[in-house]
Amino acid sequence: MSAAGLTITGLAAATRAVDPTGVGISQSMVGHVVGRGRSAREECSRHVAELIAAALGQELASLFTDDVLMSVESTSTRGSEKEGLGVRVEPLMTPLELLAYLRKSPSWLDREIRDGRITPIYVGRSRRFDRQQVLTQLATPAAA
Incomplete structure (x- = not known):
């Protein structure tokens, strides 16, 4: 990003320019991917990686490693469907969503994980x- 002379705002705009749908990546997503702070993420979807690489004019492999499988679809998108299968894929729940669903307390969840009854x-x-x-x-x- 520095070599291309782009800021987070500039990179977000560049991803919109290379995205066939014209949507691109939001500034906050770019910040999560390139940031080093508390909100930084170690992984991103393949789509996000491809748009960033295209916007920077770099090969995907030169910017991102494929050590961990990159998600093809977002785990945060509610009600997504696998292409062509017609199978509804349920998104993963955060701890707060799970606790609200089960009507339990955070200490209960910590105890269940510690005792091995629930695997996150x-x-x-x-x-x-x-x-x-x-x-x-x-x-x-x-x-x-």
């Missing part, structure tokens, strides 16, 4: 939960 999914530095997986994990001890 780590997305970067944050915990997420698959609702069906959590319900299955909670039902298993009750059946025994």
Whole structure:
């Protein structure tokens, strides 16, 4: 970004220019990807990586590593569907969303994770939960 002489605002505008849909990436998303602060993210979707690489005129591999599988679709998009399959993909829940859904307290969730009854999914530095997986994990001890 520095080599291209772009700021976060400039890079966001450049992604809109190279995006076939004209949408591009928001300034906040660019900040999350290129930032080093508390809101910085270690991963991004393949779409975001491709738009940033195209806007900077660089190869994708020169800017991003593919060590971790890049998500093809956003995990935050509500009600997305896998292309051509007609299967509804449920987004992962944040701890607060899970607690509200189960009507439980944060201490209950911490205890369930510590005791191994619930297994979180780590997305970067944050915990997420698959609702069906959590319900299955909670039902298993009750059946025994």
